[in-house]
Amino acid sequence: MKAPSKSILSWCAALLVIAAVGVSGFAVYDRSGRTDAKATGDERIGLYASTLDQVVERFRTLPFVLANDESIHKLLEAPADRALIDRVNRSLAALATAAGADALYVMDSSGLTLAASNYDQPKSFVGENYNFRPYFRDAVEHGRGQFFAIGVTTGEPGYFLSRPVWREGKLLGVAVVKISLEGLEADWRSAGGNIALADNRGVLFLASPPNWKYRPIRPLNEAERTDIRRSMQYSGISLEGWPLLKHRQSPDNGDVVNISMEDGDLHSFLVTRSDLQGYGWTLYSFTDLAPIRRAAVLAGAASALTAAVLLLLFLWWRGRQATLRVKLDAHDMLEQRVTERTQELVRANDSLSREIEERRRAEDALKRAQDELVQASKLAALGQMSAALAHEINQPLAALKTTLASAKLLIRNGATERAAATVATIDDLVARMGELTQHLRTFARKDFGEMEPIDITVVVQRALALANARLGAEGVRTVIDMPAGGVTVTGNATRLEQVLLNLLSNAADAVSSEPERIIALSVLQNGGEVLLSVADSGPGIAPDHMASVFDPFFTTKQVGKGLGLGLSISYAIIDDHGGRLRVRNRTDGGAEFSFVLPVAQSAAPAATAIGA
Ligand code: ADP
Numbered sequence: 001m002k003a004p005s006k007s008i009l010s011w012c013a014a015l016l017v018i019a020a021v022g023v024s025g026f027a028v029y030d031r032s033g034r035t036d037a038k039a040t041g042d043e044r045i046g047l048y049a050s051t052l053d054q055v056v057e058r059f060r061t062l063p064f065v066l067a068n069d070e071s072i073h074k075l076l077e078a079p080a081d082r083a084l085i086d087r088v089n090r091s092l093a094a095l096a097t098a099a100g101a102d103a104l105y106v107m108d109s110s111g112l113t114l115a116a117s118n119y120d121q122p123k124s125f126v127g128e129n130y131n132f133r134p135y136f137r138d139a140v141e142h143g144r145g146q147f148f149a150i151g152v153t154t155g156e157p158g159y160f161l162s163r164p165v166w167r168e169g170k171l172l173g174v175a176v177v178k179i180s181l182e183g184l185e186a187d188w189r190s191a192g193g194n195i196a197l198a199d200n201r202g203v204l205f206l207a208s209p210p211n212w213k214y215r216p217i218r219p220l221n222e223a224e225r226t227d228i229r230r231s232m233q234y235s236g237i238s239l240e241g242w243p244l245l246k247h248r249q250s251p252d253n254g255d256v257v258n259i260s261m262e263d264g265d266l267h268s269f270l271v272t273r274s275d276l277q278g279y280g281w282t283l284y285s286f287t288d289l290a291p292i293r294r295a296a297v298l299a300g301a302a303s304a305l306t307a308a309v310l311l312l313l314f315l316w317w318r319g320r321q322a323t324l325r326v327k328l329d330a331h332d333m334l335e336q337r338v339t340e341r342t343q344e345l346v347r348a349n350d351s352l353s354r355e356i357e358e359r360r361r362a363e364d365a366l367k368r369a370q371d372e373l374v375q376a377s378k379l380a381a382l383g384q385m386s387a388a389l390a391h392e393i394n395q396p397l398a399a400l401k402t403t404l405a406s407a408k409l410l411i412r413n414g415a416t417e418r419a420a421a422t423v424a425t426i427d428d429l430v431a432r433m434g435e436l437t438q439h440l441r442t443f444a445r446k447d448f449g450e451m452e453p454i455d456i457t458v459v460v461q462r463a464l465a466l467a468n469a470r471l472g473a474e475g476v477r478t479v480i481d482m483p484a485g486g487v488t489v490t491g492n493a494t495r496l497e498q499v500l501l502n503l504l505s506n507a508a509d510a511v512s513s514e515p516e517r518i519i520a521l522s523v524l525q526n527g528g529e530v531l532l533s534v535a536d537s538g539p540g541i542a543p544d545h546m547a548s549v550f551d552p553f554f555t556t557k558q559v560g561k562g563l564g565l566g567l568s569i570s571y572a573i574i575d576d577h578g579g580r581l582r583v584r585n586r587t588d589g590g591a592e593f594s595f596v597l598p599v600a601q602s603a604a605p606a607a608t609a610i611g612a
Helices: 005-059 062-067 068-076 082-099 135-142 183-191 220-232 290-413 418-443 456-473 493-511 567-575 607-611
Strands: 103-108 113-116 145-150 157-167 171-178 193-200 204-207 246-250 255-260 264-277 279-286 452-455 477-481 488-493 518-528 529-536 582-585 591-598
Touching: 005 062, 005 157, 005 183, 005 193, 005 264, 005 279, 005 290, 062 082, 062 103, 062 157, 062 171, 068 082, 068 103, 068 113, 068 157, 068 171, 082 103, 082 113, 082 157, 082 591, 113 518, 135 145, 135 157, 135 171, 145 456, 183 204, 193 456, 264 290, 279 290, 290 418, 452 493, 456 477, 456 493, 456 518, 456 529, 488 493, 493 518, 493 529, 493 567
Parallel strands: 477 518
Antiparallel strands: 103 113, 103 171, 145 157, 157 171, 193 204, 193 279, 246 255, 255 264, 264 279, 452 488, 518 529, 529 591, 582 591
């Protein structure tokens, strides 16, 4: 089973906290509301008890006064005296009116009413016997009686206070005052609240809620019912109704009772009670708990709402803290990465510096090695050149020496014509030596002369014209392929002519021992470039020599035939023109030398003038 996610648990915990706060708020307010209600009930009961006392006390002495009244004594001793009865009746009526009593009356020792304040009313007590009433017997037996009952004659409830009438140790009768407590009930109703007064059996005989009246607060047992019936206390009233209280619990702050109301609903009341000493009654105050509950529910809801708001604020604050923490963490991480990266860079930089240092040292070493090599090459080249030059110069010098000796001899012998021919040979030898030194000068010179726009086809024609004598003599066939309009390049016509002449001369050397002697020269313009190539039908270049042909003093020719400088000079000239001289062996035999030059963009070629 999947475990509930953390957020669901948090929400459940939050809801629990809110519910707990709500319930606690409800409980606190409910408790304090009940405590207040109990205090108010206690206060109210105390007040009403004393009011009741005051009302009753006003009349308490009245029966006593009647019991000691002379005319009453006389009446009880002469009960048939009509005039006396009439007088006593009137004085009782006057006294009842003055005192505010419901009724004042006098019974003989058998309980028969002889005179009463209501003698002249339809429901007069006169002639009625009330010996079944406890207040009659109590007065006779205990010297005083008090009893609340519904009047059997009038049907009106009242409180009866009685005193025995004695004369010289003989019981004459009983004097009674009946007072109404309805006024109290009216006061309770107008003051609000639920007040009820119960007799010693728990029957409510005064109550501010009208329908509570004459209902037992608890179930009556059979003996109690018999007693009530016998004394006719609640004559005409059925006490068979349900007991008022349905349920009763007793929390610390007062008893709580459930009472079924007129509408049939069960209401909870906080009940406070006070047993009224001397009456045998109990005064009750019932405070409806519904408003207290409503207030407590509202307070609970308000507490829960406050808790929810505080909780939300807390969650918001915590979320914000978490976001801040994440940002700080990210910042820390970034800083750490930057630090690490910086350290890496510093390390890389260090190693780079070391590498640079090593490279520099290696370069120094290489340069030193190169310098040494150059020095060695120079020495080697010098040796080679010295040997070649010595050979080249020695040969004509030796020939010159021999020819000069023969010229001297011819001159001495007078053979002037032959001497002149010998001098011509000397001239040739000197010219050859001059040619040699010319080559060396060219090789040594760094400045290759002026560069200008020239027509390369004209340069080719000039070179061909110079070579043609030899080519023709040796039976070499030339194949020329050039664009008719000419191609202008920027360069030095003399130097390029020298290159072409050298290439033609080498080609002529190469084909000299071949049966078929062909040299093909082509000028091919391709966009911004022009390709010049000189190909021959000779043996081509041996693979071993391929890498060395452009080296100075490399030659395969016989001593005296070649210096090995032609191609290296040509290479340097083409290089100066921004091109590169290349060589390859053609597939159908023979070597091909070629180079590419950039085509000049504008300006008229100056080389045409050379060709003119
Ligand atoms: P030299 O002509 O004095 O020998 P070069 O520098 O002109 O000096 O040529 C160097 C060498 O290149 C030649 O000795 C020859 O071996 C080789 N060579 C040059 N041109 C050709 C060619 N067209 N065919 C074959 N070999 C060639």
